[in-house]
Amino acid sequence: MTDNNTLYQYSVLSALMAGLYDGGISIEEIKSKGDFGVGTFEELDGEMIAFDGEFYQMRSDGSARRVSDSSTSPFAAVTFFKEEKSFNTLCRSNKLQLQELILEHTPDQNNNFIAIRMDGEFEDIIVRTVPKQSKPYKGLAEVTNNQPTFRFDRLVGTVVGIRSPEFSQGISVAGHHWHFISEDRKRGGHIIDISAIQAVIRVATMKDIHIRLPIDKHFNKADLLKHSASEAIKKAEG
Numbered sequence: 001m002t003d004n005n006t007l008y009q010y011s012v013l014s015a016l017m018a019g020l021y022d023g024g025i026s027i028e029e030i031k032s033k034g035d036f037g038v039g040t041f042e043e044l045d046g047e048m049i050a051f052d053g054e055f056y057q058m059r060s061d062g063s064a065r066r067v068s069d070s071s072t073s074p075f076a077a078v079t080f081f082k083e084e085k086s087f088n089t090l091c092r093s094n095k096l097q098l099q100e101l102i103l104e105h106t107p108d109q110n111n112n113f114i115a116i117r118m119d120g121e122f123e124d125i126i127v128r129t130v131p132k133q134s135k136p137y138k139g140l141a142e143v144t145n146n147q148p149t150f151r152f153d154r155l156v157g158t159v160v161g162i163r164s165p166e167f168s169q170g171i172s173v174a175g176h177h178w179h180f181i182s183e184d185r186k187r188g189g190h191i192i193d194i195s196a197i198q199a200v201i202r203v204a205t206m207k208d209i210h211i212r213l214p215i216d217k218h219f220n221k222a223d224l225l226k227h228s229a230s231e232a233i234k235k236a237e238g
Helices: 012-016 029-033 095-106 140-148 216-222 230-237
Strands: 008-009 034-040 047-051 056-057 065-066 075-081 085-089 113-128 148-164 175-182 188-206 207-213
Touching: 012 140, 029 056, 034 113, 034 175, 047 148, 047 175, 047 188, 056 175, 065 148, 075 216, 085 095, 095 113, 095 188, 113 175, 148 188
Parallel strands: 008 207
Antiparallel strands: 008 075, 034 047, 034 075, 047 056, 056 065, 085 188, 113 148, 113 188, 148 175, 175 188
16 A cells, blocks of 8 residues: 655755765665655766656756666655646646646645646746766756756646745755656756646645655765755755
8 A cells, every 4th residue: 555645755955965966765665655756866867757657867968768776866755646636727827827826726735745747738848957977076056057958849748846845945945846758758857947838737735754864974974054055955956
C-alpha cells in the first residue's frame, strides 16, 4: 500500500546551494518513496521530472531521456500523487496567472506543501538545464549564472511542480518549483517562464513530510544556514 500525498525529500535545497552534488540516493530507492516529483542528478547533471512512475533527465542540451534505476541524486522531492482537485485554465494564462489560479483553488493552504500537475498545450516556454559539474564543485548560485536556457514556442506537455511555504526556504524552494517535459518526452527543463494555451491542472495537499538527510562529512561540515539566503535561492531556482 502506498502512502499517497506524503512528501518525501532527500537532502535540503541549501545543500545544493552549498555545492553538494554527490548522489546519495538511487532512483530505484526514490521510486519506492514516490512516483511524482522533481530533483536533480549526481554532479548536478540536469533536471529531474517524474510522473506516472516514470523518471526523466532533462539534459544541458535541452533534450530529455528516461533514467535508469541505478542513477543517483543529491536532491529529490517526490510523492505518490493522488489528485484531490482538478480544474481547467479558462483562457491563455502566463506563469503568474497560473500561480494565482492555483492559489484560488487551494485557499487557506499557504503553509502547506502542494503537489501540482498540469497537462496541456503551452507556449513561450523558457527552461534551464544545468550542465554536469566536476569537482571542486561551485555553488548553485554560481553555476546558474552560466546555465544553458532554451525557448520552446509551442508544445504539448506536462508540468510537474511543488509549491512550498515561505517558512521552508532553504529546506526546499519556497514558492513554486516547476519542471516541464514535452509530450514526446524529448525536450524539457526547469521552468523559468511559461504560458498555458489550455491545460488541466491537478493539485494535492501533502500533509505529511519525510526528509532524509545525508550523513557524510561534507554535508555536516557545510554552512547550510549561510546558503539558505532567500534572494540567492530565488535567483538560482526562480
